[in-house]
Amino acid sequence: MSELQKYPDQYRTVTVEKLINDGFGPRPWYHCIVAECINRQDSQQEMEIIGLIMYSFSYDVYGGRSVFGLELFVKPEHRGHKLGKALMHAKFLHAKEQGCTIAQTLVFHKHLRARQFQASFGYVDQTTEVPDSNRLNFLELMDGSFQDTLKKAEDELKTYKHIEVAGLNFKLQ
Known part of the structure; x- marks a missing residue:
């Protein structure tokens, strides 16, 4: 995933084995929801993961129980079909x-589109200094905005369980 998103080298430290152990062991350290593409060609169904969202639960001493977004990725050729939005809504429902x-x-x-995407859910940038392009901005969604987002996620996620786009059937797992 870091290869696809061209993160700086200092962020490429987790191995596939560690991801599997940490996410799918007896006590998962993170949760993952995937969007799969069912490609129906030659009377066979082929499954392909085309997007995912990773997140964990933690505790904020000022806000209480929190969900922390770790990663959101949709393959470039599948963007623009609301899969990222559907993955975010699924995360919010699990958080609820x-x-x-x-x-x-x-x-x-430096990822302006990602910051704008998060802002569309009500996230507010809490970064206190002007960052350089490799710095991370801290975004937060709380209080009434969080409740509004949960309600919207409940309403909209029903339509995202199966999405048909250009002959391909997408579903969330």
Whole structure:
């Protein structure tokens, strides 16, 4: 994933084995929801992961239970079909089930589209200094904005369970 997003080398420290152990062991350190593409060619169904969202639960001493966004990625050729939005909504619903009252994430300052995307859900940039392009901005969603986002996620996620686009069927797992 870091290869696809061209992160600086200092962020490429987690191995595939560590991701598997940390996410799918007896006590997962993170959660992951994937968007799969079902490609129906030659009377066979082929599954391909085309997007994912990773997040963890933590505690904020000022806001209480929180969900922390770790990663959101949709393959470039599948962007523009609301898959990222659907993945975010699925994360918010899981956060609601866990009693979260706050959402937080970090976004590279240079990724303006990512910051704008997060802002569309109500995230507010809490960064206190002007970052350089490799710095991370701290974004937060809390109070009434978080509750509004949860309600919207509940309403909209129903339409995202199966999405048909250009002959391909997408579903969230």
